Amino acid sequence: MGTPFEGYVKKKDYLICIDSDGCAIDSMDIKHIRCFGPCMIREWGLEDHEEEILKRWNEINLYSMTRGINRFKGLAEILKEVSGKITPIEDLDSLLKWVDEADELSNHAVEKAAKEQGSICLEKALHWSEAVNRAIKNLPEEDVKPFDGVKENIAKLHKTCDIAIVSSANYEAVKEEWTRFGLICHVDIVLAQNAGSKKSCIERLLTYGYDRDKVMMAGDAPGDMDAAEKNGVFYYPILVRREAESWSKIQEAAGRLREGTFGGEYQQALIDEFTSNLS
Ligand SMILES: [Mg+2]
Incomplete structure (x- = not known):
């Protein structure tokens, strides 16, 4: 097997990194x-x-x-x-x-x-x-499934953005699940446990020429927010117990990413809601 990044090419100006467990997949x-x-x-x-x-x-x-x-x-x-x-x-x-x-x-x-x-x-x-x-x-x-709205929303995001799975779970398990749920065709690269930490995966993706303000990480845990923050990219939280609602609003986030209005107030409001949902 080659390295996880082998053959990867940037196709769009925008990049959305998506965590797997607890974010896209209800596991x-x-x-x-x-x-x-x-x-x-x-x-x-x-x-x-x-x-x-x-x-x-x-x-x-x-x-x-x-x-x-x-x-x-x-x-x-x-x-x-x-x-x-x-x-x-x-x-x-x-x-x-x-x-x-x-x-x-x-x-x-x-x-x-x-x-x-x-x-x-x-x-x-x-x-x-x-x-x-x-x-x-x-x-x-059959007890492990994607959250409602995941498939439709990722398919839609993929029309304008490159999509990377950035997960710390086992590579084979992630690949198998995303394939079984018909999500893998909307993914440009699978970065899992074998690709290093989430922070280093995003760092490496940025070397392909994405502007930091055209990249967001979608995740459900403080570690995802941390990986985004350390790379100076945006964070889109999937809120625990409100995952479907979070996925239903992700197009607004992507729209703001494209229009350049994600930073500042909007990002802060998302982070505030994320932290208050976890306390
Ligand atoms: Mg997670």
Whole structure:
């Protein structure tokens, strides 16, 4: 396989970058509600306080400014709360220290750290993370779909703008989903986990000659906004629990991008609405 950018050509003056999970594809709620949270309850035997803990898990990972954080960071957050308010978590400090200090937060990295330190909590974190992966794999295919309006709106945007998927999910999974939903024909390039961070993907796309004020990133999480801001491009938020409404208004955003009226008041109003929706 070539590099993710191989053969890419700028065709239009305007570029719209689109995140996949939780932005175009309704896959985030289901993964957290059915996989991440319940697997954590099981791994740490927290069934007696299940409702309260799952509610907090979903708030941390879906409905607040920490939306979209790394799974191990989310785990450290919730277990810290559980340990402080509900029941002690054995060897929690090893996990807190690891998420703070490790360069890489992945299954591979946690496995290595668990062995090196002989840590019970890190071992359970690995076991949990593997169970989550299995649970996600077993989700019924038909339960994951694009949000309403995604297909029509991307097709329309593609008439005047280049379209790039900019996602931190697995490349094959993103490609497969966008193909299955008939969206891939409206996409010029697929940039996923193997292409680097969202920030570096946008940075690299800009080298193809787009003006910064003709580029916007559409995303659902603070990390997407951050990637846009760091590159000096516009951010169009897809609001959690109001995704279809956000997609129905994306043509106005694209219109403003083309007319040069996105910056200033309009951008600020979008950001204000995004942050207030996550608090
Ligand atoms: Mg997302």
